[in-house]
């Protein structure tokens with residue numbers, strides 16, 4: 302009965318669109334076709350070419366400053382972000398467990414161990430109060446650095462994740478981090494265009510990562526970008542991402558271990574064309590979010606997740622949260638609605654519960670465990686509004 306009424310509310314918003322309706326598809330048109338064709342004609346399709354630099358300058362404009370370095374993926378940007386802020390092999394990196402696996406993978410790529418901390422229900426991001434209580438119990442400060450009393454490892458950084466585009470409580474998290482000598486990094490892979498107190502997300506962290514994967518609000522086909530406040534860090538990131546190739550007109554040397562993490566110019570050309578439409582995408586997504594909000598108003602059993610107070614979300618993925626009464630029929634709900642050609646999706650399994658992260662330290666994760674099964678992501682492509 303209630304499954305049917307949820308299906309009916311979604312159908313109301315998606316009326317007129319052919320089935321199946323994907324969860325999230327890029328909106329591509331003439332601008333994208335022209336930009337990519339121009340890039341191909343120029344011959345600059347690989348790691349050299351003007352569009353990468355143009356993309357970086359455009360990202361700096363969108364974020365009101367800072368420095369951007371385009372990368373091969375959001376995961377690569379996250380890995381670089383952690384290396385840049387000084388995460389060392391043997392460190393721990395705090396992060397919420399309700400996130401894409403890449404957040405935890407990047408910590409392991411940097412030689413660190415993920416350390417999971419609980420979330421708060423309004424943004425689904427890390428909870429500052431619970432973080433503070435957990436750190437007060439588990440961490441001691443040794444010469445300005447946080448050390449996990451149980452494992453003896455340094456707790457170097459916290460990655461704040463802006464889940465589904467909704468800004469996490471970054472300012473409060475940063476305050477807690479500062480008191481414990483922990484560095485704030487932002488996983489802004491899902492939140493391009495989101496604002497917090499009027500400031501673009503990704504500007505508060507010592508380094509932040511964006512993603513231009515095919516299902517994000519703006520796509521490069523695949524790709525990402527690192528954002529950091531200072532030019533020196535950006536130059537180091539660019540160097541590391543270019544296999545740490547030693548600068549020389551013709552000699553091929555490398556001055557340290559680097560990565561092949563640069564974005565090809567072909568991908569940058571697509572991202573630039575897409576960024577030219579960012580305001581249009583944001584407006585469409587807001588319209589779609591308000592249609593879902595209207596459709597679900599007053600319905601028992603599920604409510605839409607609204608942007609947290611003081612923030613403006615890009616509504617990358619629209620979300621409804623199931624109330625207790627619907628949890629027992631959750632699988633049936635996914636089956637039935639997907640069968641109707643509406644490709645809703647649950648949240649990721651908690652990263653902390655994946656077998657290869659089962660050994661990682663963690664706080665109590667009650668809120669994460671309570672919220673994860675409630676999440677239903679609704680079709681959110683910009684073309685749907």
Ligand SMILES: *Cc1c(COP(=O)(O)O)cnc(C)c1O
Nearest residue numbers: 374375376401403490491512514
């Ligand atoms: C997409 C995403 C990433 C990784 O981005 P890729 O470009 O796919 O490597 C990281 N974190 C979150 C939360 C994401 O959604």
